[in-house]
Amino acid sequence: MSGSLFGKNLQLMTWGESHGYGIGAVLDGVPAGLSLSEEDIQTYLDRRKPGQSAFTTQRSESDTVILMSGVFEGVTEGTPISMMVKNADQHSKDYSNLKDVYRPGHADYGFDAKFGVRDYRGGGRSSGRETAGRVMAGAVAAKILSELGITVCAYTKAIGPVKAEKIDLAAVQENPLYMPDAEAAEEASEYLKDLQAKGDSAGGIIECCVTGLPAGIGEPVFEKLDASLAKAILSIGAVKGFEIGEGFAAAGLTGSENNDPFTADPGSQKIGSAVGENVIHKKTNHSGGTLGGMSDGSPLVFRAAVKPTPSISSAQETVTREGENTEIVIKGRHDPVIVPRAVVVVECMAALTIADLLLTGQGSRLSDVKAYMDAVRGRQNR
Amino acid sequence: MSGSLFGKNLQLMTWGESHGYGIGAVLDGVPAGLSLSEEDIQTYLDRRKPGQSAFTTQRSESDTVILMSGVFEGVTEGTPISMMVKNADQHSKDYSNLKDVYRPGHADYGFDAKFGVRDYRGGGRSSGRETAGRVMAGAVAAKILSELGITVCAYTKAIGPVKAEKIDLAAVQENPLYMPDAEAAEEASEYLKDLQAKGDSAGGIIECCVTGLPAGIGEPVFEKLDASLAKAILSIGAVKGFEIGEGFAAAGLTGSENNDPFTADPGSQKIGSAVGENVIHKKTNHSGGTLGGMSDGSPLVFRAAVKPTPSISSAQETVTREGENTEIVIKGRHDPVIVPRAVVVVECMAALTIADLLLTGQGSRLSDVKAYMDAVRGRQNR
Amino acid sequence: MSGSLFGKNLQLMTWGESHGYGIGAVLDGVPAGLSLSEEDIQTYLDRRKPGQSAFTTQRSESDTVILMSGVFEGVTEGTPISMMVKNADQHSKDYSNLKDVYRPGHADYGFDAKFGVRDYRGGGRSSGRETAGRVMAGAVAAKILSELGITVCAYTKAIGPVKAEKIDLAAVQENPLYMPDAEAAEEASEYLKDLQAKGDSAGGIIECCVTGLPAGIGEPVFEKLDASLAKAILSIGAVKGFEIGEGFAAAGLTGSENNDPFTADPGSQKIGSAVGENVIHKKTNHSGGTLGGMSDGSPLVFRAAVKPTPSISSAQETVTREGENTEIVIKGRHDPVIVPRAVVVVECMAALTIADLLLTGQGSRLSDVKAYMDAVRGRQNR
């Protein structure tokens, strides 16, 4: 397995198992000169912390970040940024009954089939705890983007069958489900309580919106912005689908319905102008902010489908490692829904993807490369 | 733009613009010893050829592949395989009216914004013609997989609002829309004729099924099988969404509904056994063939949402490069729906993705690496 | 074999065998807006053309470049640049006697051992002809560097035991050996004529000098400038050693001899100034232009050791593919020394390496990334 590397010019390597020493992230390629403190990272980590509501596992993870390299006197120095949270609260005993049995919906069988070795304690590397590495790195990427005027914001669009009917960003931080619709959040809470009582779990949909992106981010034909986001988001455990703009609904529209007309008239979404002084607008944003795999200057809007938590407390049919029928009852602390905790993970993977493509795109025009070289020579007196 | 490279151990670089010399693909990392002829590739190219039905552009592209390197005496030699189709039928004049105007739903604006230079003839690099490179390479990948007992098969699941209600693979090759349901194909044809008469276009959904995959293909945590497929598929122009297994529907299910129970009982889908002699089965396949980002031994099933063709013949509002309001009527030959021609492209991107991950996974176990080294030493008498 | 890719942000894939359709190069990541014609590339190709002196093979290769993509109206458009020279003069018959025998000093045995398949005609992929792909791409890289004020210049430092005693760049183009010392060139010619008469061959040393590089190019700790150059240069067939600055001689010096003192005094080599208005100079350049793996603002000077051409016309002991003793006499046209033709190949690999690192380094400082984003937003009116 050499799949723990993400990115090209902003490169992340994560490490760590659920019940080992800790979870870590090394982020290479961060430009020098960014103010960065442990607090910047902690703020993001706290958003994925469990135990914050009735709907997240009560495992008490302190998850305090240790910033181990790459920052000197409060500023990034251009070297790899190494971060870690230690695994504090380990009850390895809880998992002994999982040693010889495959949990349905989990990676257990896949790991055994692939590696012949499996850390059965809490899923090992396939645990949701792995996302702590993504969040530490994503917090740094988000700070880079913030310095460049770009904002990434995700929220819960649906919990099971309960959908947010409006997008009120102010409401997002005011309910434990991070829904942008207070009423829907209320309804979803009731739905979850019901499921919890039955020992069952729910899935949901996360929507993410990116604003402040100029046009032209993304590298055709294989490193397109939407394609890269799809991979980043699908790489999060439990995500089963990705769509951008109209997404799957676009398949049912006609060209005249789905195309976004350009217009010079203000009042529509301003997207910029490639040539000359006039500013161009888009009348609609069915595309979700991309054209030809590059940002088009309008807000990026995409969604992720999250499956219901596979760890449920009711009894399930399964087999042992030896392939004999058995029944499993998963004990321990498990989230009845992971959607709220995954919101910040989606944001972080989006931030990493966009920051990487943005750095990659710097060489798109010879005139920009010349301007960069002139700046270098200017400050070096050459 | 350095985004024309795909893959890690099976690496594809494509090149070419719609109205330049031709479209090409160089595929590096193909194992030596594979029988390969131009006919193997031509068969796949012919499936994306236009002019085969009323619903594809009448542009007459001969698209005859030239195999330029990597094959010696009918067999791959382990060196890069370079393939090309020349651009034969170029009516550059047709596009002169597009020089200073941005077509809605196309990449025109993005390219101008990013590069400041744009080949306006037929979309240049962003033309659907670019997919010829994917298909030539994908044909080779599919042949590798075929030698390993793995089959990739895609078909049209929906055209606009018309969905295939059954999956009859025999029917797929018998209608020009590649639908696995003859009746639905008939209905979809009527729907398309109507749209064509109105100068409009349709989208649709492509489903792809991969059989013969053992468990364990895919590299957690960032190079997961489903995530890699998502990127590959979203990198195809016009694709706006990707889902695997239940996909977006999983968001509305509960854990007890969505989990796939394992069982020793035959009669369910056999998936293999990691340890011992007994064979394991899955009672359902809501996961679509992956667990933890690795294949789980059951058939892989994923879907792509394709937007309606942006080139429509009815008049559309837009702006000029200088940002002034104008109206555009797109002339020339355009597909009212690209879904049928994209079916083979989806297959090819899936084949490339899977072959690459399969080659990458060879080093997952030390015992396999040892067996490989023993084989090498054995044939070298050392 | 997936080793035909070079570079990270400027990515080259080459293809082609000695006696196949042709030799090609696809270069992705070239910034848009560079004037580029076939003539720019042909000039470099002509420098590696055989048949230009008594010391190069008389094979008549026209080697006319065909520019197949990536340039529109004389200017690069940011898409992959595909180039090819066709294989015109193929006498495959000449090589039939090599089908079952391993030439000493050639890659024949390695290819058979690795792949089990081997194009024995002229070495196939391992032929010196492969370097045509490097030269086509390197010509483009050199043009990028030239636009940025950076010059790469290589010459023959030694032929066998005959060393250039002075560096007179004007002399380089005036002798067929590209030596910067007319007298040494004369002496080397005599040496080569002697060897040729004996059916033997010679090696030599190529030196390369890069001027105009500001300080800071190269990415510690693994993508250092000197390390990257070493790989690029050693990847050229027949190169057996690389050194920079004092190189191997540095091993015998003391720290006080080898360190290059910095000084404010003009009259030494100006290297720039990191902070403030004063310009810094280096009194000596034992380092060869790098410090800590980054350019230091002084001229880059490195050398490559080229082994004698393995194809010699005198009889040699060897074995057949079946491992039986035999004798081989290599017929056909072969250079008694490849050093002069390799000079342009060294230049080209250096240009590709430096251009790639330069593009990669654009994101080293947050302030530079901000300036880039401001420029993008400025021209997009956002």
Add this chain to the structure above:
Amino acid sequence: MSGSLFGKNLQLMTWGESHGYGIGAVLDGVPAGLSLSEEDIQTYLDRRKPGQSAFTTQRSESDTVILMSGVFEGVTEGTPISMMVKNADQHSKDYSNLKDVYRPGHADYGFDAKFGVRDYRGGGRSSGRETAGRVMAGAVAAKILSELGITVCAYTKAIGPVKAEKIDLAAVQENPLYMPDAEAAEEASEYLKDLQAKGDSAGGIIECCVTGLPAGIGEPVFEKLDASLAKAILSIGAVKGFEIGEGFAAAGLTGSENNDPFTADPGSQKIGSAVGENVIHKKTNHSGGTLGGMSDGSPLVFRAAVKPTPSISSAQETVTREGENTEIVIKGRHDPVIVPRAVVVVECMAALTIADLLLTGQGSRLSDVKAYMDAVRGRQNR
């Protein structure tokens, strides 16, 4: 700077500065099933530990490895292996006089020029301490190779002008300079004591020999074995040259002298046989174990030129950050020669390079890929 990643299928990311939290390495792609303990790694780390002789810095670094992930019950599990040594003995005050001045021969000026930020304490990221990350990872790579019957062994070939005249591997561990010639070691010790008394330093040459490699490791044309080694070795601070086999001496030989004849006669070096039952031998090994960029079955022999330690205690001319003339006297603990401590670093970089290429080469033949798939299916009962 995104240059802290090494390798393709065995991927190493290192992090850490001389005076920060610690130095770390994350190694991804290690096959599952390898027995691995902290002791395996510590043994290698101890070989680069300072304070072991009069010729290494007396800084007392405990350098005890902490193994943080990737190993479960004593065996690698296929997930990233994260390792760290903490920075225990930090005297940051020692470096305050270096804040505003550039040490000749060090990376100080380069870092300031590139990043505008510099950790002046002990060189920060450019400190020799960075190599601890290489050694931790290299120890794991060496263990993989050892399981496959491959041995990597380096030693000091020369210290300043004193060269080992014989290669007696038994002697290597018996002198603090790791020379394979006890007498030369004695002489070198005297030379170093003299230099130390004068406040000066020495360089030297490290030779490395790899045995047990079958033919065919290395990926033409850019990922050749020798080219990849060159980059790996040159990426070590202070290395200024790399050569393989005859290296620079080959430039002065003729083809008939430098070619290695193949022979069926035993008594020469056995290299294997590609076809049939007979074993092939090489009469000489001028090539140093590679042909066409691939291993040829004979021992790999290469050398690295190490410059004299730039930190010398005698006064040196230099400039301040503001570009004003000054004089510097480097205080603190510095090795008069780093060659002995670099021996293990060379071994480790070679092991990482070879293990990576070996894993990459597994897909070279379709028959090997088929055998791998058959093994997978066999153990999965499919």
